[in-house]
Amino acid sequence: MNKYIILSHYRSGSSVLNESIAPGHDCKIAFEILHESLLFDNTNFDVKPVIKKLYGFENWPMQKQRFHPSYDALFGKDLSDLFGNQISDLVDLRSYFFYCKDNFEGFKIMSQQLSFDSVLWSALENCKVVHVYRKNYLAQLASLLLAKKTNVWQNIKHNEKVTIDPRLASAYFIHMDFLLDFISRRYPGRLDIEFDELKNWDLVVRKFQDFVGLRQSNLILKPKYEGNSIDSIQRINNLDELKKFFSDSKYEIFFKQVLR
Helix, strand or coil: CCCEEEEECCCCCHHHHHCCECCCCCCCEEEECCCHHHHECCCCCCECHHHHHHHCCCCCCCCCCCCCHHHHHHHHHHHHHHHCCCCCCCHHHHHHHHHHHHHCCEEEEEHHHCCCCCCHHHHCCCCEEEEEECCCHHHHHHHHHHHHHHCCCCCCCCCCCECCCHHHHHHHHHHHHHHHHHHHHHCCCCEEEEHHHHHCHHHHHHHHHHHHCCCHHHECCCCCCCCCHHHHHHCECCHHHHHHHHCCCHHHHHHHCCCC
């Protein structure tokens, strides 16, 4: 099989695909390699000892993470707060990244974990890039805010609601436009999988297998995919305010789409 990277964005459905790929005897699969819970101790952001030992970085001098300046400059502090601590593009982190790239057949990276000028974008170019994204930014943003509010990221059962500042939504929409255009130009040979396509699981499996050359025996098929687009949209307290704010803009389509 070809080395692949699932490149996605928060709340786009990538976990459904990534976690359904079972390591076989002839392929080693890593998961979200830049996830903070894997790399850092949650209390002081020191690198976890198991990571140091596993990858040989016993003296890894990691500092507490900070936002890349481009995020604050382009989108403001509110959006940086939304994404949480960004992964710094340090020399040691590049060593860890290339170790994963060399030793695993595939893994996942979230686009928001890299700054726009990170050298790691170039490192993806000789891999099969599987881009999992979501057309409806509003549903994506609402889902992200709900997950951050409740700390429930999967199998959502609660009835919580969120209020979204229109200015935050506007910054987020612009941010996602930039990211999708950036990825489109950077990886022209990628495989695109849109959030709603995941409901047609058999088709997604065939597309993914053909693209990366993965055998059927290496997949655990999910019986079905249940999206929660309607739930996340309906859980916005100030939906009417947002509709008015984005009326007559290119983003008003997010309020007109039939979501399911």
